[in-house]
Amino acid sequence: MKPAIILSKTLPDDLRQRLDAHFNVTDIDGLTPENLDKYAHAFQQAEGLLKSGGQVDATLLAAAPRLRAVSTISAGYDNVDVEALTQREIVLMHTPTVLTETVADIMMALVLASARRVVELAEFVRANGWDGSISPELFAIDVHHKKMGILGMGRIGMALAQRAHFGFSMDILYHARKPHSEVDSRYKARYTDLETLLRESDFVCISLPLTEQTYHLIGRDQLAMMKKSAILINAGRGPVVDESALIEALKQGAIYAAGLDVFEEEPLPMNSALLSLPNVVALPHVGSATHETRYGMARDAVDNLIAALSGKVEKNCVNPQVLKS
Numbered sequence: 466m467k468p469a470i471i472l473s474k475t476l477p478d479d480l481r482q483r484l485d486a487h488f489n490v491t492d493i494d495g496l497t498p499e500n501l502d503k504y505a506h507a508f509q510q511a512e513g514l515l516k517s518g519g520q521v522d523a524t525l526l527a528a529a530p531r532l533r534a535v536s537t538i539s540a541g542y543d544n545v546d547v548e549a550l551t552q553r554e555i556v557l558m559h560t561p562t563v564l565t566e567t568v569a570d571i572m573m574a575l576v577l578a579s580a581r582r583v584v585e586l587a588e589f590v591r592a593n594g595w596d597g598s599i600s601p602e603l604f605a606i607d608v609h610h611k612k613m614g615i616l617g618m619g620r621i622g623m624a625l626a627q628r629a630h631f632g633f634s635m636d637i638l639y640h641a642r643k644p645h646s647e648v649d650s651r652y653k654a655r656y657t658d659l660e661t662l663l664r665e666s667d668f669v670c671i672s673l674p675l676t677e678q679t680y681h682l683i684g685r686d687q688l689a690m691m692k693k694s695a696i697l698i699n700a701g702r703g704p705v706v707d708e709s710a711l712i713e714a715l716k717q718g719a720i721y722a723a724g725l726d727v728f729e730e731e732p733l734p735m736n737s738a739l740l741s742l743p744n745v746v747a748l749p750h751v752g753s754a755t756h757e758t759r760y761g762m763a764r765d766a767v768d769n770l771i772a773a774l775s776g777k778v779e780k781n782c783v784n785p786q787v788l789k790s
């Protein structure tokens with residue numbers, strides 16, 4: 466008999482067929498408390514879960530006693546209780562590599578858009594403001610040959626360094642848990658402590674995961690260390706930055722601008738002060754949202770679940786200690 470799984474995401478037809486060939490699939494429209502009740506029998510039977518958003522926590526695990534693998538269509542897994550999964554020897558799979566370049570592209574887009582005021586100036590043209598030569602109040606700031614500080618020198622951080630160093634002749638500083646000698650030599654990058662990075666960088670770019678250690682890593686004190694001309698870019702997770710402190714810093718001109726793909730609350734509430742600040746470029750968490758990459762993530766997540774439930778995991782596993790035990 467095919468193992469039972471829960472699917473909480475609509476997949477492209479060919480991937481759905483591949484999943485059906487391996488599993489008995491129950492579709493649900495999200496990991497909500499209501500669906501835990503409504504599909505209680507399916508959760509009781511499920512050996513696998515394929516999901517994108519939604520929490521995988523103690524409540525869900527209690528409802529799914531036979532669960533052996535969770536496959537998330539994402540690189541980040543801050544909405545999954547990894548420790549609880551590991552204790553239950555449930556494998557957690559994710560989709561990091563396929564989206565790396567695409568997320569680095571959006572970070573570079575945010576760097577350019579916020580420094581060159583792309584959104585603000587496009588709106589100015591649309592509003593019929595362009596009636597002569599552009600005056601200095603509308604001038605922007607350069608990106609090339611500036612200093613980029615990258616917080617979190619992992620897959621995405623390195624792909625961003627690649628673009629910034631080779632494409633824009635930028636100096637790269639970075640802060641991570643440890644120095645990476647290959648990064649230092651390839652991008653002529655310099656490992657620094659957080660304070661040095663904040664004080665020296667023209668662009669502070671966050672590609673960190675959300676963890677207990679990174680929650681509000683950038684708050685009022687850290688924003689105060691940044692140059693007045695500096696720009697903050699965040700495509701890691703919203704809560705890495707204390708959003709109220711960021712709003713204050715932007716309002717007071719303590720930093721020049723921010724380019725944000727992620728927020729403390731998503732979707733960003735329409736009454737957020739961020740939306741009334743001209744020096745903010747806000748995107749709806751689209752770092753990986755291209756047709757090619759979203760397809761690749763779904764494909765990898767399907768393959769990851771098949772591998773995990775057949776005991777053939779070779780990559781993309783968050784808690785490989787479960788495989789060894």
Ligand SMILES: NC(=O)C1=CN([C@@H]2O[C@H](COP(=O)(O)OP(=O)(O)OC[C@H]3O[C@@H](n4cnc5c(N)ncnc54)[C@H](O)[C@@H]3O)[C@@H](O)[C@H]2O)C=CC1
Nearest residue numbers: 540541617618619620621641642673674678700701752753
């Ligand atoms: N905006 C978007 O659409 C997307 C956002 N992301 C976010 O980007 C994050 C990073 O993705 P990858 O680069 O693939 O992960 P990664 O694991 O390759 O890199 C993360 C880096 O952060 C560093 N790090 C972790 N905790 C730290 C700390 N406390 N202090 C300093 N450095 C620390 C790690 O050492 C590692 O180098 C994901 O966890 C996710 O939250 C990922 C994909 C898309």
Ligand SMILES: O=C(O)C(=O)CO
Nearest residue numbers: 538539540541752753
């Ligand atoms: O993969 C992730 O972690 C995202 O944020 C969405 O692509």
